[in-house]
Amino acid sequence: MNRIEERLKELKTENKKAFITYMTAGLPDMEGTKALIKAQEEAGTDIIELGIPFSDPVADGPVIQDASYKSICKGTNLRKVFQMMEEIRNDGVKMPVIFMMYYNTILHYGIEAFAAKCKEAGVDGLIIPDLPFEEQEDLQTALDKEDAAILIQLVSPVSKDRIAKILEHARGFVYCVSSMGVTGQAGTFHKEIISYLTNVKKVSKIPVMMGFGIRTPKDIEPMKDIIDGAIVGSHFIRLLEENNYDIKAAKEYCRSFKRDL
Template sequence: MTRIDDTFARLKAEGKKAFVTYIMAGDPDTETALEVMRGLPGAGVDIIELGLPFTDPMADGPTIQLAGQRALDGGMTLDKTLQMARAFRSDDQTTPIVLMGYYNPIYSRGVDTFLAQAKEAGIDGLIVVDLPPEEDAELCIPAQAAGLNFIRLATPTTDDTRLPAVLQNTSGFVYYVSITGITGAAEAQAKDVAPEVARIKSQTDLPVIVGFGIKTPDASESIAATADGCVVGSAIVSEIASGKPVDEVLDFVATLAAGAHRA
């Protein structure tokens, strides 16, 4: 059982949906990013997705692309991202951290070395968007052997022929991408999401969390109601990018969390 598994078991017992947030490591700077990260659980966040900055983030829209560029310009690296997780863990041993990014930095480090370092830093799961199921032997299976959940994305174009491959080695939860396109590109619609979530849940016992295109407390509530929870990323990254004080960013996060927990 990972922290992710424990969190979903607790939420199920409480009759609550999960609220998951994404922030970019090192955005707008290391100190501020860590302050935001440390404040997320108190704002109602159940699971934190921590973005690993990368030069070619092909699944991300302008908001997260710019966040990654700011982080890279500020000197953020894989080592510093893991150090951010360690610093968070010095105060919080229960909130799951999912490292989300692309395979190149991991490949460059070496899979075995990376997995050992990630586990030691307190990472609980990985979302690596550019590794398809056909490459599971590359990272997915070694990650799970190391005790990390490997979380796969399903999308509106993942049909019934493809879905079993996506689900085969997934653990922790399934991340359903609510829209066709990049992050922050459109608004998720509960009426479109609900039948897709039901289709996925008919083939897996894993929780299904919906992300992309969730920007308001009402949207957080309506989307979480269709699934086991929701993810908000770009809307929070935009608040950080605006230069607002950390407490105001966390106040915004708290309104989104309240929406998801009402579902």
């Protein structure tokens, strides 16, 4: 059981929902990223998705695309993010951290070397939007060999009959994409969102998280009895940018969302 699974087990025992944020690695810079991670841990954020900047983030909308571009321009790369991860773990950060990234970055690094480095640096999970379930064997084998980060599975409203197959051996949590298209489409959830989430919940042996388009706890009010937690990405990125990556603003948002959740 890794840090993600341990945290979600604690929340289930406490009858609480999980609050997960997404932020782009390297913004406002590496030291700023470290400070924001530590601040969110203090504020009660349960899990952080750390976006690894990529030139063609196909699952992401304009906000995260822009953040990714800015981070790349600052020189952020996977090697530097791994180094930053080792530093925060050495500083005592215990909260689960998931890399949200694209598969070409892993291929370029080398699958086996990547899996080993995840273990060494304290990366707990991976979300890879452009890696279909049927193409995951090579990476999964490498991760299993190293007893490294767990691969978080994504499902969407069009997954339908494939959901049970995708989740059969899934670990951590299932990431339910709430709408068709890219991230950041505030509140525009799929028209059959309730029945879709209910179907996922029926077949899932692990917690069900909902992401894409969430800004406040009120956005997920109709789904609160189905899902086990919420993921906030584009809105959190926008909030950080509007407040010049102010630590206090980040902590207040996270603390408030977690409380109201």
